[in-house]
Each structure stands twice: as structure tokens, then as C-alpha cells.
Amino acid sequence: MVLQNQKRWQDAINRVSLNLRSVRKGSTSTRGGSFHSDSDDINDGPKHPSVLYENTFQLEPKETQRFPTKKAEDVIKGIFNSNLRDKKYSSDGGKNLTTHLTELIRTQVKQELGRQSRFKIVVLVMVGSMEGQGFRCASRCLWYPQFDRYATYNYYNEHLFAVGTVYGVYYE
Numbered sequence: 039m040v041l042q043n044q045k046r047w048q049d050a051i052n053r054v055s056l057n058l059r060s061v062r063k064g065s066t067s068t069r070g071g072s073f074h075s076d077s078d079d080i081n082d083g084p085k086h087p088s089v090l091y092e093n094t095f096q097l098e099p100k101e102t103q104r105f106p107t108k109k110a111e112d113v114i115k116g117i118f119n120s121n122l123r124d125k126k127y128s129s130d131g132g133k134n135l136t137t138h139l140t141e142l143i144r145t146q147v148k149q150e151l152g153r154q155s156r157f158k159i160v161v162l163v164m165v166g167s168m169e170g171q172g173f174r175c176a177s178r179c180l181w182y183p184q185f186d187r188y189a190t191y192n193y194y195n196e197h198l199f200a201v202g203t204v205y206g207v208y209y210e
Contacts, residue, residue, distance in 0.1 A: 096156070096210060099185055105157055105206030106150065110189035113146045114202040118193040127167035127198035136163045139202070147204055160205040167198055175201050182208065 099105075121139060144161045151157060164175060179186075185208040193200040 093210065099156065099208055103156070104185075105187040105208070107187050107189040107206075109150050110147050110204045110206065111191050113150060114143055114189065114191040114204060115193075117142050117146065118191065118200055118202060122193055122195065122198065122200055125195070125198060127165065129167075132165055136165050139163045139165075139200070143202060143204060151206075156208060156210070157206040158209050160207065162201075162203045162205075164201045165198060166200075168194065168196065173199065173201075175203075177203070179205065179207075 117139060121142070125135075140161045140163045143163070144159055147159055147161070148155070151159075162177070166173060186206065188203060188205045190201065190203040193202070
């Protein structure tokens with residue numbers, strides 16, 4: 039029994055060392071590790087990740103990487119002003135309008151943050167008709183108030199109102 043376990047361990051070590059030797063210039067890097075990409079070499083053994091990357095466990099953003107609430111608010115304001123200026127509220131088109139505005143805001147805020155951002159972006163847009171009624175919007179979130187932020191902007195014209203909120207939640 040002990041000899042069988044030792045043989046299994048030795049076989050596993052040999053497979054790992056084979057995989058480490060097979061990494062060459064032709065390998066491509068992916069999120070899970072580095073994979074061999076040459077399709078000519080059939081006898082290289084199993085195609086397993088040869089390099090594994092571990093989490094960085096960066097638990098807080100650097101001072102220069104804080105969520106830019108002012109930029110996010112400016113993005114919401116610009117999109118609302120350009121897309122809702124001459125619009126009238128329609129209950130039939132409300133869903134498509136809010137979906138369109140949400141996607142525009144989300145993509146533009148992500149562009150402002152850049153590729154290396156560790157913030158999860160959540161966008162909420164509410165659109166309604168101006169009929170003399172009141173409107174109150176509330177939300178609750180479980181987050182770390184030292185690093186997580188939000189930006190909101192309210193838009194009004196003669197026919198409709200819109201409330202846009204962008205949450206920037208930091209994640210490791």
C-alpha cells in the first residue's frame with residue numbers, strides 16, 4: 039500500500055515537471071494560467087495549466103485608485119442631458135429607454151475607470167412622467183463605507199424625470 043502511494047506521488051511529480059518543461063515562447067497566457075499553444079507537438083503529454091497565478095488579496099484600493107464620484111456624476115449628467123432633452127415619457131418605451139441609458143452610463147463609467155479598476159459597477163436608472171406627483175427613491179447596500187462610493191444625478195424636464203445612480207463597490 040505504501041509503495042503504491044509513493045509510486046502515485048512520483049508519477050504526479052513527473053507529470054508536473056513535464057508540464058513545466060513544455061512551456062515555451064509559443065505559449066499563450068490566460069486568466070487561469072499559461073497553456074501550450076503549439077498544435078504540432080502531440081506527444082507533449084496532457085494539456086494542463088503549467089503556471090497558476092494566485093490572488094493578490096489586495097484588500098483596499100490605493101490612494102490614486104479611489105472611485106471617482108465626481109466623474110461618475112458628470113457622466114450621468116452628460117448622458118441624461120444629451121438623450122432626454124426633447125423626450126416625452128411613454129410607458130411603452132420606458133423599459134427600452136432605461137435599459138439604453140443604463141448601458142451607456144455603465145460603459146462610459148468603465149472607460150473612465152480604465153482596465154485595471156477593481157470596482158464592480160452597478161447602475162440604476164429610473165424614469166417617470168412629470169404629473170405633479172412626488173417621487174422618492176431609496177436603496178440599501180451592504181458595503182465597506184471607507185472604499186465603496188456612489189454618485190447620483192436627478193434630471194427633470196417638462197414631461198419626465200430621471201434618476202441615475204452609479205455604485206462603485208471595491209472587490210479583491
